[in-house]
Amino acid sequence: MIRSTLALALAAALLAACGQGADQQEVAAPAALEPSGAPETVEVDDAAWLQAAASVIEMQPLPDLNAKVFGTAAGDPAVNGLYTYIAFFGGAAEGWRVFRLGDFESFEVLASAPGRIDLELRESAIDAESGQVAASTRRIIVGWTPGEDGAPPQTISVTPAA
Structure with missing residues (x-):
């Protein structure tokens, strides 16, 4: 009890001391903009x-690959809810060729190279025994063979990774 009280007191003293350096400067908030003309009304x-576009909540462009990984809000946000896709641009006539990777909490692009991206995925599931939500992290390699003349792939592969 005495040890935890001393630890809390020491932590509070250290936190208080952090903000009292003579060389620290207070950062001012940016000034609010002032109107310089009449407002325009914009309709819905x-x-x-x-x-569908407004549902996109996370996006990682991969310009060297003419692709992007993105997620849309859907499902139960407490248990995943980020429907995650990879899309390849096929030009103005074709648009995007989109492949669904899964339903996760979040994704992170770890690396990308022609024909491959490495992703780290965070996801959760309900534990059957306890009924509690359990989080986990896993990695995958998304691979593909580009089409002729750099066209988007017809298929992709998803491989578990360490």
Whole structure:
């Protein structure tokens, strides 16, 4: 009990001392913008495709690969809910060729190279015995063979990785 009280007191003293250095400068918040003209009213854009675009909540462009990894909000956010995809741009006539990778909490692109990206995925599942949500992290390699003349791939592969 005495040891934990001393530890808390020491931690509080250290935190208080951190903010008292003579060389520290207070950073001012940026000033709010001042209007310089009349406002314009903008109406709702109800194009159907914008509903899907507005669902995108995370995106990692891969410009060297003419691709991107992105996630859309869906499902139960307490247990995953980030539907994750990789998409390859096929040009103005074709648009994007999209492949679903899965339903995760989050993703991180670890590395990318022609024909391959390495991803770290965080996901959760409900433990059958306890009923509690258990989180885990795993890695995968997404591979593909580009089509002729750099066209998007017809298929991709997903391989577990260490």
